Amino acid sequence: MDYLRKKDYKKMDLMLLIDEAQGSDWVALEELLRRHSGIIYSTLYHLGPSGQNIDDLSQEVLMRIAKSIKSLKKKEHFKLWMNQIIYNVFYDDLRRKKRKPNMFSIDSFYDEPSEFQSKEIEDTSIHPDEKIKNFELDVLIRKSIRELEEPFREVVVLRELQGLSYEQIARILDTNIGTVKSRIARARAKLQEKLKDYLD
Amino acid sequence: MRNGINCKLVSEHLSAFVDEELDFDFSSEIKRHLCECLDCRRKFAKMLKLHYLLKKYFAGESLLEHKAKFVSNLKFVSSVDFVTQK
Numbered sequence: 001m002d003y004l005r006k007k008d009y010k011k012m013d014l015m016l017l018i019d020e021a022q023g024s025d026w027v028a029l030e031e032l033l034r035r036h037s038g039i040i041y042s043t044l045y046h047l048g049p050s051g052q053n054i055d056d057l058s059q060e061v062l063m064r065i066a067k068s069i070k071s072l073k074k075k076e077h078f079k080l081w082m083n084q085i086i087y088n089v090f091y092d093d094l095r096r097k098k099r100k101p102n103m104f105s106i107d108s109f110y111d112e113p114s115e116f117q118s119k120e121i122e123d124t125s126i127h128p129d130e131k132i133k134n135f136e137l138d139v140l141i142r143k144s145i146r147e148l149e150e151p152f153r154e155v156v157v158l159r160e161l162q163g164l165s166y167e168q169i170a171r172i173l174d175t176n177i178g179t180v181k182s183r184i185a186r187a188r189a190k191l192q193e194k195l196k197d198y199l200d
Numbered sequence: 201m202r203n204g205i206n207c208k209l210v211s212e213h214l215s216a217f218v219d220e221e222l223d224f225d226f227s228s229e230i231k232r233h234l235c236e237c238l239d240c241r242r243k244f245a246k247m248l249k250l251h252y253l254l255k256k257y258f259a260g261e262s263l264l265e266h267k268a269k270f271v272s273n274l275k276f277v278s279s280v281d282f283v284t285q286k
Contacts, residue, residue: 042258141257159219160254166221185215192250199246199253 018075029069033062039162040086046145046157047090060089080168083158087172137198144194152187159184205229210240214247 009017009031017035020028041058048054064085072081145153158169166180173180192199210233216222217230234241 046258137253138257138260141253156254160251161258166216166219181216181221184219185212188215188247188250191254192246195250195253199249 014078015075018069018072018078021069022072029066032069033065036065036082037062040082043083043086043157043161044090046161047086047154048094057089057093060093061086064089079162079164080171083162083164083168083172087154140195140198144191147194148187148190151183152190155180155183156187156191205233207233207237207240210234210237211243214240214244218244218247218251 009020009027012020012028012031014032014035017028017032021032037058040061041054044054044057044061048057061082065082068085072078145156148156154173155169158164158172159166164172166177166184169180170177210217210230213222213226213230217227220227222230234244
C-alpha cells in the first residue's frame with residue numbers, strides 16, 4: 001500500500017508535497033527528503049575540503065529539515081530555507097572542528113567508492129577517448145573548485161549547483177548582493193584560469 | 201565606447217550578465233556592445249562555456265550515486281520526526 005502511495009508522491013508537485021509533509025504525512029516528508037538528498041549531499045561535498053564526513057552532515061541536514069518542516073512559513077522559499085540549513089550545518093561542523101580550509105588531496109578522489117569508476121566503464125554510449133577526457137575534466141573541475149578560497153567556493157556552489165539568485169545567496173551568507181556579484185565574478189575568473197585548456 | 205559602456209565595464213559585469221542578474225537597461229546595453237565588439241564576445245563565449253561546464257559537472261551522476269547510500273536511512277529520519285513531534 002505504501003509502495004503504491006509512494007509512486008504517486010514521486011509525481012507530486014513540490015508545493016503540494018511540502019503541504020502534505022507539513023500536515024504530518026511522513027510518506028510526503030520522505031519523498032521530499034529523497035528528492036533533495038542528492039543536491040544536499042553534493043552541496044556539502046563541494047562546500048567542504050576533503051575529509052569531512054559528508055554522510056553524517058547530510059543526515060544532519062535531513063534530520064533538521066524533517067524536524068522543522070512545519071516551521072517553514074512560505075513554501076515557495078523552501079529552496080532558500082533548505083540552503084540556510086545546509087549552510088548552518090556545514091559551518092557549525094566547521095567551527096566545531098576548527099578545520100584548516102582548502103586542503104585537497106588528489107588521492108582522495110581515487111579513494112572514493114568503486115562505483116565511481118565502474119559507472120564510467122558501464123556507459124557504452126560515449127567513445128572511450130571522450131570518456132577519459134570527461135573523467136579528466138571532472139577531476140580538474142573538482143580540484144579547481146576545492147582549491148578556491150572558501151568565500152569563492154561557497155558562491156560557486158550556491159550559484160552553479162543550487163541555482164540560487166544573487167539575492168538568495170546574499171541572504172544565506174548574510175551579506176549584500178554587490179559582494180555576491182563580485183565574489184562570483186572573481187571565482188569564475190579563477191576557474192577560467194584553471195580550466196583554460198578546456199575553454200579555448 | 202558607446203553610451204557609457206566600454207570593454208572594461210562589460211568585462212566587470214559579464215559574470216552577472218551570464219546569470220541574468222543585471223537590470224534590463226544595463227543588460228541591453230551590454231548586448232548591444234557585444235554585437236559590436238569581438239574581444240568582448242570572445243570573453244562572453246568563454247564565460248558561458250565555463251558556466252555550462254560547471255552545470256554539466258554538477259549535474260553529473262557520479263556524486264548523486266552517493267545518495268543511494270544514505271537515502272536508505274530516510275525512512276528512519278521521517279519516522280523519528282513524527283515520533284518526536286507527537
